Amino acid sequence: MKNKSKVLVTALLICVAAIGVNGTSINYGVRVHNEGIVIDGGEKTVGRNDADYKGMEKYCTDEEIYSCIEDAYFSTPVIEQILNDGRCLAYVDQLKAEGWIPQDFTPAGSKPSSTTQTETKAETPADNQTATSETKEQPKTETKTETKTETKAEPTQEEIDAAWEETERTEATCTEDGKIVYTNSITGDTKEESLPAAGHDYEVTETADATCTEDGTNTYTCKACGNTYEDAIPATGHAEGEWTVTKEAGMFTSGIKELTCEKCGEVLNTEEIPQTCPLPLAAVIGIVVAVVVIIGVIVVLVRRRKNI
Numbered sequence: 001m002k003n004k005s006k007v008l009v010t011a012l013l014i015c016v017a018a019i020g021v022n023g024t025s026i027n028y029g030v031r032v033h034n035e036g037i038v039i040d041g042g043e044k045t046v047g048r049n050d051a052d053y054k055g056m057e058k059y060c061t062d063e064e065i066y067s068c069i070e071d072a073y074f075s076t077p078v079i080e081q082i083l084n085d086g087r088c089l090a091y092v093d094q095l096k097a098e099g100w101i102p103q104d105f106t107p108a109g110s111k112p113s114s115t116t117q118t119e120t121k122a123e124t125p126a127d128n129q130t131a132t133s134e135t136k137e138q139p140k141t142e143t144k145t146e147t148k149t150e151t152k153a154e155p156t157q158e159e160i161d162a163a164w165e166e167t168e169r170t171e172a173t174c175t176e177d178g179k180i181v182y183t184n185s186i187t188g189d190t191k192e193e194s195l196p197a198a199g200h201d202y203e204v205t206e207t208a209d210a211t212c213t214e215d216g217t218n219t220y221t222c223k224a225c226g227n228t229y230e231d232a233i234p235a236t237g238h239a240e241g242e243w244t245v246t247k248e249a250g251m252f253t254s255g256i257k258e259l260t261c262e263k264c265g266e267v268l269n270t271e272e273i274p275q276t277c278p279l280p281l282a283a284v285i286g287i288v289v290a291v292v293v294i295i296g297v298i299v300v301l302v303r304r305r306k307n308i
């Protein structure tokens with residue numbers, strides 16, 4: 001381990017010298033471990049031994065690996081991989097406190113405190129991510145499903161059934177259905193119960209009677225909503241009464257009789273009453289004249305015979 005360290009320190013010194021010559025070395029004084037390329041005080045390049053971790057894993061103890069992390073051997077993605085491989089788990093809290101890994105990082109295989117791993121992954125540099133993200137993905141999805149089943153199992157079905165409360169009510173009208181909305185205070189689910197429309201409750205509020213010839217109407221009004229409609233009452237039609245004589249017939253003059261409606265008095269029919277004498281007046285006069293003439297002729301003829 002010590003020989004290895006020496007080699008690494010030598011390589012580091014060469015690197016630092018090369019960066020110093022190019023004038024690109026910057027003394028930031030601040031560690032941003034997620035970046036994996038940050039210089040700490042210009043002395044140690046964080047993550048310079050990322051590639052060595054796989055070999056180191058085989059023969060180093062957790063304690064040794066942790067001290068290598070402390071010496072800025074590894075960048076954040078590799079440290080996360082170390083933890084995901086089940087190494088250095090006893091140092092998770094220290095590593096978080098020192099800022100080597102994000103506060104919300106959870107090693108695979110233990111319960112996650114939150115689910116922002118995707119964000120952390122996006123921040124890590126592409127160089128190291130390709131190797132680490134593949135190994136990380138599978139265990140993480142497993143831990144997520146575990147958490148879900150745990151939270152669901154908390155309230156019992158009976159408690160959920162008892163947690164329904166009426167949160168909204170729309171009364172039904174005569175024509176439109178109403179509803180009651182129930183919300184479950186545990187699950188947040190909602191369900192609706194329909195209140196069927198009651199239908200109009202009509203009563204007759206006004207009546208215009210029908211006459212013999214004109215329709216009448218019944219006006220119906222809903223007691224609940226005031227809606228109205230009219231229903232026609234059909235015209236009754238006339239009722240024929242007795243014939244009435246309005247002018248008596250004379251011997252030679254005709255009379256008149258009328259048929260009226262016994263309800264409204266309207267004259268429905270008029271008829272002529274014939275004169276009482278079956279012969280017309282002129283014929284009677286003619287007959288009388290003819291009779292008088294004949295009698296006169298006979299009288300004249302009888303007197304002439306007596307004189308002869």
Ligand SMILES: [Zn+2]
Nearest residue numbers: 174200222225
């Ligand atoms: Zn109504």
Ligand SMILES: [Zn+2]
Nearest residue numbers: 212238261264
């Ligand atoms: Zn009538």
